[in-house]
Amino acid sequence: MLEFQQLSFCYPDTTAPALVDVSCTVAPGSYVVMLGANGSGKTTLARLANGLLLPESGAVIVDGLDSSDILRQRELRQLVGLVSQDPDEQIVSTTVLDEVAFGPENLGLPPTEIATRAQQSLAAVGLLGLSEHDPNTLSGGQKQRLVLAGILAMHPRYLVMDEPTAMLDSAARNEFMNIIDDQRSQGRGILHITHDLTMAAQANSVLVLCAGKLVFQGPPAKLLAAEADLVTWQLK
Ligand code: ADP
Numbered sequence: 001m002l003e004f005q006q007l008s009f010c011y012p013d014t015t016a017p018a019l020v021d022v023s024c025t026v027a028p029g030s031y032v033v034m035l036g037a038n039g040s041g042k043t044t045l046a047r048l049a050n051g052l053l054l055p056e057s058g059a060v061i062v063d064g065l066d067s068s069d070i071l072r073q074r075e076l077r078q079l080v081g082l083v084s085q086d087p088d089e090q091i092v093s094t095t096v097l098d099e100v101a102f103g104p105e106n107l108g109l110p111p112t113e114i115a116t117r118a119q120q121s122l123a124a125v126g127l128l129g130l131s132e133h134d135p136n137t138l139s140g141g142q143k144q145r146l147v148l149a150g151i152l153a154m155h156p157r158y159l160v161m162d163e164p165t166a167m168l169d170s171a172a173r174n175e176f177m178n179i180i181d182d183q184r185s186q187g188r189g190i191l192h193i194t195h196d197l198t199m200a201a202q203a204n205s206v207l208v209l210c211a212g213k214l215v216f217q218g219p220p221a222k223l224l225a226a227e228a229d230l231v232t233w234q235l236k
Contacts, residue, residue: 077174081151
Protein backbone atom coordinates (compact mmCIF):
# COMPACT_ATOMS: atom_id res chain seq x y z
CA MET A 1 0.00 0.00 0.00
CA LEU A 2 1.17 3.54 -0.82
CA GLU A 3 0.07 5.58 2.18
CA PHE A 4 0.07 9.32 2.77
CA GLN A 5 -0.45 9.89 6.49
CA GLN A 6 -1.45 13.35 7.76
CA LEU A 7 1.01 14.84 5.33
CA SER A 8 1.91 18.52 5.52
CA PHE A 9 4.55 20.32 3.50
CA CYS A 10 5.70 23.93 3.14
CA TYR A 11 8.38 25.05 0.67
CA PRO A 12 11.25 27.07 2.15
CA ASP A 13 10.70 30.84 2.17
CA THR A 14 6.94 30.53 1.63
CA THR A 15 4.19 31.24 4.13
CA ALA A 16 1.24 29.22 2.79
CA PRO A 17 1.73 25.44 3.08
CA ALA A 18 1.58 23.46 -0.19
CA LEU A 19 -0.09 20.52 1.59
CA VAL A 20 -2.06 20.41 4.84
CA ASP A 21 -2.85 17.22 6.72
CA VAL A 22 -3.42 15.03 3.64
CA SER A 23 -4.24 11.36 4.29
CA CYS A 24 -5.00 8.92 1.48
CA THR A 25 -3.90 5.56 0.10
CA VAL A 26 -3.26 3.80 -3.20
CA ALA A 27 -3.70 0.02 -3.01
CA PRO A 28 -1.83 -2.41 -5.27
CA GLY A 29 -3.84 -2.99 -8.46
CA SER A 30 -6.01 0.11 -7.97
CA TYR A 31 -6.42 3.16 -10.20
CA VAL A 32 -6.68 6.39 -8.22
CA VAL A 33 -7.22 9.74 -9.94
CA MET A 34 -6.19 13.01 -8.31
CA LEU A 35 -7.84 16.26 -9.46
CA GLY A 36 -7.27 19.85 -8.40
CA ALA A 37 -6.76 23.35 -9.75
CA ASN A 38 -3.27 24.64 -10.55
CA GLY A 39 -1.35 25.32 -7.37
CA SER A 40 -3.47 22.97 -5.26
CA GLY A 41 -0.48 20.78 -4.33
CA LYS A 42 -0.74 17.82 -6.73
CA THR A 43 2.88 17.90 -7.98
CA THR A 44 4.13 18.37 -4.43
CA LEU A 45 2.25 15.22 -3.39
CA ALA A 46 3.70 13.30 -6.38
CA ARG A 47 7.24 14.34 -5.43
CA LEU A 48 6.64 13.35 -1.81
CA ALA A 49 5.43 9.93 -3.00
CA ASN A 50 8.84 8.80 -4.18
CA GLY A 51 11.06 10.69 -1.77
CA LEU A 52 12.07 13.60 -4.03
CA LEU A 53 10.65 15.73 -1.22
CA LEU A 54 10.36 14.69 2.42
CA PRO A 55 7.32 15.53 4.58
CA GLU A 56 7.51 18.31 7.09
CA SER A 57 5.03 16.46 9.25
CA GLY A 58 3.15 13.23 8.72
CA ALA A 59 4.58 10.38 6.68
CA VAL A 60 4.71 8.62 3.33
CA ILE A 61 4.81 4.85 3.83
CA VAL A 62 5.27 2.51 0.86
CA ASP A 63 4.71 -1.16 1.63
CA GLY A 64 5.99 -0.45 5.13
CA LEU A 65 8.97 1.66 3.98
CA ASP A 66 9.04 5.21 5.42
CA SER A 67 10.21 7.82 2.85
CA SER A 68 12.04 9.67 5.63
CA ASP A 69 14.38 6.70 6.08
CA ILE A 70 17.21 8.21 4.05
CA LEU A 71 19.21 4.98 4.08
CA ARG A 72 16.45 3.36 1.99
CA GLN A 73 15.79 6.17 -0.50
CA ARG A 74 16.99 4.09 -3.46
CA GLU A 75 14.61 1.31 -2.56
CA LEU A 76 11.76 3.81 -2.31
CA ARG A 77 12.51 5.33 -5.74
CA GLN A 78 12.49 1.83 -7.18
CA LEU A 79 9.13 1.01 -5.56
CA VAL A 80 7.43 4.22 -6.71
CA GLY A 81 7.99 5.24 -10.33
CA LEU A 82 7.28 8.89 -11.16
CA VAL A 83 6.16 9.88 -14.67
CA SER A 84 5.94 13.63 -15.23
CA GLN A 85 4.36 15.73 -17.94
CA ASP A 86 7.36 16.38 -20.17
CA PRO A 87 9.28 13.27 -21.34
CA ASP A 88 12.18 15.42 -22.58
CA GLU A 89 12.94 16.30 -18.97
CA GLN A 90 13.24 12.62 -18.02
CA ILE A 91 15.12 11.08 -20.97
CA VAL A 92 18.91 11.05 -20.48
CA SER A 93 20.31 8.50 -22.99
CA THR A 94 21.19 8.54 -26.69
CA THR A 95 19.47 5.27 -27.64
CA VAL A 96 16.12 3.79 -26.65
CA LEU A 97 17.81 0.64 -25.31
CA ASP A 98 20.29 2.61 -23.17
CA GLU A 99 17.43 4.64 -21.72
CA VAL A 100 15.58 1.53 -20.57
CA ALA A 101 18.77 -0.11 -19.26
CA PHE A 102 19.75 2.99 -17.26
CA GLY A 103 17.61 2.26 -14.18
CA PRO A 104 18.48 -1.47 -13.86
CA GLU A 105 22.17 -0.60 -14.37
CA ASN A 106 21.96 1.85 -11.48
CA LEU A 107 20.43 -0.90 -9.36
CA GLY A 108 23.63 -2.88 -10.03
CA LEU A 109 21.80 -5.82 -11.62
CA PRO A 110 23.72 -8.43 -13.65
CA PRO A 111 23.92 -7.77 -17.44
CA THR A 112 21.62 -10.68 -18.37
CA GLU A 113 18.94 -9.40 -15.98
CA ILE A 114 19.34 -5.85 -17.35
CA ALA A 115 18.92 -7.16 -20.92
CA THR A 116 15.85 -9.22 -19.99
CA ARG A 117 14.18 -6.33 -18.18
CA ALA A 118 14.95 -3.93 -21.05
CA GLN A 119 13.37 -6.23 -23.62
CA GLN A 120 10.32 -6.92 -21.44
CA SER A 121 9.75 -3.24 -20.71
CA LEU A 122 10.13 -2.19 -24.33
CA ALA A 123 7.68 -4.93 -25.31
CA ALA A 124 5.20 -3.75 -22.65
CA VAL A 125 5.12 -0.24 -24.16
CA GLY A 126 5.28 -1.33 -27.83
CA LEU A 127 8.77 0.03 -28.57
CA LEU A 128 10.65 -3.24 -29.10
CA GLY A 129 11.48 -2.46 -32.73
CA LEU A 130 13.05 0.92 -31.91
CA SER A 131 15.85 -0.18 -29.55
CA GLU A 132 18.68 1.46 -31.50
CA HIS A 133 16.81 4.69 -32.25
CA ASP A 134 17.81 8.06 -30.82
CA PRO A 135 15.04 9.09 -28.36
CA ASN A 136 15.10 12.58 -29.90
CA THR A 137 13.69 11.14 -33.13
CA LEU A 138 10.62 9.65 -31.41
CA SER A 139 7.15 11.21 -31.33
CA GLY A 140 5.87 12.72 -28.07
CA GLY A 141 3.75 9.63 -27.40
CA GLN A 142 6.68 7.28 -28.06
CA LYS A 143 8.92 9.37 -25.78
CA GLN A 144 6.41 9.17 -22.94
CA ARG A 145 6.13 5.39 -23.45
CA LEU A 146 9.94 5.22 -23.36
CA VAL A 147 9.99 7.05 -20.03
CA LEU A 148 7.42 4.55 -18.77
CA ALA A 149 9.52 1.60 -20.04
CA GLY A 150 12.54 2.95 -18.15
CA ILE A 151 10.46 3.02 -14.98
CA LEU A 152 8.90 -0.42 -15.57
CA ALA A 153 12.40 -1.88 -15.95
CA MET A 154 12.92 -1.04 -12.26
CA HIS A 155 9.91 -3.26 -11.39
CA PRO A 156 8.03 -0.61 -9.38
CA ARG A 157 4.93 -1.57 -7.39
CA TYR A 158 3.33 1.88 -7.81
CA LEU A 159 3.23 4.41 -10.64
CA VAL A 160 2.64 8.05 -9.79
CA MET A 161 1.87 9.99 -12.94
CA ASP A 162 1.75 13.79 -12.95
CA GLU A 163 -0.32 14.78 -16.02
CA PRO A 164 1.57 12.27 -18.19
CA THR A 165 -0.67 12.72 -21.23
CA ALA A 166 -1.09 16.52 -21.11
CA MET A 167 1.27 16.99 -24.08
CA LEU A 168 -0.07 14.07 -26.17
CA ASP A 169 -2.74 13.94 -28.88
CA SER A 170 -5.81 11.79 -28.27
CA ALA A 171 -4.47 8.70 -30.13
CA ALA A 172 -1.19 8.77 -28.18
CA ARG A 173 -3.12 9.42 -24.98
CA ASN A 174 -5.30 6.34 -25.52
CA GLU A 175 -2.27 4.21 -26.36
CA PHE A 176 -0.50 5.35 -23.18
CA MET A 177 -3.56 4.78 -20.98
CA ASN A 178 -4.10 1.27 -22.40
CA ILE A 179 -0.59 0.38 -21.28
CA ILE A 180 -1.30 1.84 -17.84
CA ASP A 181 -4.45 -0.26 -17.65
CA ASP A 182 -2.39 -3.39 -18.40
CA GLN A 183 0.05 -2.44 -15.67
CA ARG A 184 -2.78 -1.92 -13.21
CA SER A 185 -4.25 -5.33 -14.04
CA GLN A 186 -0.81 -6.84 -13.37
CA GLY A 187 -1.13 -5.49 -9.82
CA ARG A 188 0.63 -2.15 -9.88
CA GLY A 189 -1.09 0.66 -7.98
CA ILE A 190 -1.61 3.79 -10.09
CA LEU A 191 -1.97 7.39 -8.88
CA HIS A 192 -2.89 9.54 -11.88
CA ILE A 193 -2.84 13.32 -11.51
CA THR A 194 -4.94 14.85 -14.27
CA HIS A 195 -7.34 17.63 -15.22
CA ASP A 196 -9.36 15.17 -17.27
CA LEU A 197 -12.67 14.43 -15.54
CA THR A 198 -13.32 11.52 -17.93
CA MET A 199 -10.36 9.69 -16.36
CA ALA A 200 -11.95 10.19 -12.94
CA ALA A 201 -15.02 8.28 -14.12
CA GLN A 202 -12.86 5.19 -14.67
CA ALA A 203 -11.08 5.35 -11.30
CA ASN A 204 -11.57 3.07 -8.29
CA SER A 205 -11.22 6.16 -6.18
CA VAL A 206 -10.93 9.93 -6.77
CA LEU A 207 -9.05 12.48 -4.69
CA VAL A 208 -9.56 16.24 -5.00
CA LEU A 209 -7.01 18.69 -3.67
CA CYS A 210 -7.94 22.32 -3.09
CA ALA A 211 -5.37 24.79 -1.70
CA GLY A 212 -3.31 21.94 -0.25
CA LYS A 213 -6.23 20.21 1.44
CA LEU A 214 -7.95 16.99 0.46
CA VAL A 215 -11.54 18.13 0.00
CA PHE A 216 -12.92 14.95 -1.55
CA GLN A 217 -12.01 11.31 -1.36
CA GLY A 218 -14.33 8.60 -2.67
CA PRO A 219 -15.76 6.73 -5.62
CA PRO A 220 -16.25 8.63 -8.91
CA ALA A 221 -20.05 8.38 -8.81
CA LYS A 222 -20.09 10.37 -5.59
CA LEU A 223 -17.82 13.04 -7.11
CA LEU A 224 -19.88 13.40 -10.27
CA ALA A 225 -22.97 13.88 -8.12
CA ALA A 226 -21.30 16.81 -6.32
CA GLU A 227 -22.08 19.41 -9.00
CA ALA A 228 -21.89 22.50 -6.79
CA ASP A 229 -18.70 21.34 -5.11
CA LEU A 230 -17.00 20.86 -8.50
CA VAL A 231 -17.29 24.60 -9.07
CA THR A 232 -15.93 25.38 -5.60
CA TRP A 233 -12.96 23.13 -6.34
CA GLN A 234 -12.45 24.89 -9.71
CA LEU A 235 -12.75 21.64 -11.63
CA LYS A 236 -15.15 23.02 -14.23
P1 ADP B 1 -0.13 21.76 -8.58
O1 ADP B 1 0.70 20.60 -9.01
O2 ADP B 1 -1.48 21.36 -8.08
O3 ADP B 1 -0.21 22.84 -9.62
P2 ADP B 1 2.08 22.41 -6.82
O4 ADP B 1 2.31 21.23 -5.95
O5 ADP B 1 2.99 22.59 -8.00
O6 ADP B 1 0.55 22.42 -7.30
O7 ADP B 1 2.16 23.72 -5.95
C1 ADP B 1 1.52 23.83 -4.68
C2 ADP B 1 1.92 25.18 -4.06
O8 ADP B 1 3.31 25.16 -3.78
C3 ADP B 1 1.68 26.38 -4.97
O9 ADP B 1 1.28 27.45 -4.17
C4 ADP B 1 3.03 26.64 -5.58
O10 ADP B 1 3.20 28.01 -5.91
C5 ADP B 1 3.97 26.24 -4.46
N1 ADP B 1 5.27 25.73 -4.96
C6 ADP B 1 5.44 24.71 -5.84
N2 ADP B 1 6.75 24.49 -6.06
C7 ADP B 1 7.42 25.39 -5.30
C8 ADP B 1 8.79 25.68 -5.06
N3 ADP B 1 9.76 24.97 -5.65
N4 ADP B 1 9.12 26.69 -4.22
C9 ADP B 1 8.15 27.41 -3.59
N5 ADP B 1 6.83 27.19 -3.75
C10 ADP B 1 6.46 26.20 -4.59
